Amino acid sequence: VLSAAAIDADGTTAGGLIDVQATNRAISTASAQYTANSTQGRGGDILVSANTSNYTSGSYNATGTSGGNLTLAGNEIQLAGAQLDASGTNGGGNIYIGGLMHGAAGFSAQGIALTNATNVLTNSATSLQADALQTGNGGEVVLWSDQAMSFKGNISAKGGVLGGNGGMAEVSGLTSMGYYGLTNLSAAAGLNGTL
DSSP states (O other): OEEOSEEEOOBSSBOOEEEEEESSEEEEOTTOEEEOOBSSSBOOEEEEEEEEEEEEOOEEEOOBSBOOEEEEEEEEEEESSOEEEOOBTTOOOEEEESSSGGGOSOOEETTEEOOOOSEEEEOTTOEEEOOBSSBSOOOEEEEEESSEEEEOSEEEOOOOTTBOOOOEEEEEESSEEEEOSEEEOOOTTSOOOBO
């Protein structure tokens, strides 16, 4: 799959679903702009998966009164300036890159079973946001790899400025890990989150 276009699944009471699956490789350019936002409810659910390689410079947005779900899966995942936003007015959503927290079993999205990533690489222009913008807790952001992890991007899962705690984030490589990025799980009116 070569994606260089916009896909819009925005809604009023809830964001919609976007599901892009490649049996071999998925390449998303900076023109690949996927949105599943909601103006009055929860953000939607976006999944991009590839059995072999998932390379993206695209943008993924599932925002709303609470953030939605963003999932990128593949044997090797490369984020080169990718922009992911699952923020919400009253609570952040979830972003899963390569697996679940601590590499837990059951990695899936939209009822589709997924395999943990072997290698995950991000550059410094990559951004992952799951902020609570006004009230509520920041969301959950996970970058997981069964082998090598190289993280140079930026993670933000802040608590709401009017109340709420910072979210949770994990950056893990089971056999090797290089962490060169920045993570902000602060809370202006609550407790800081956990990295």
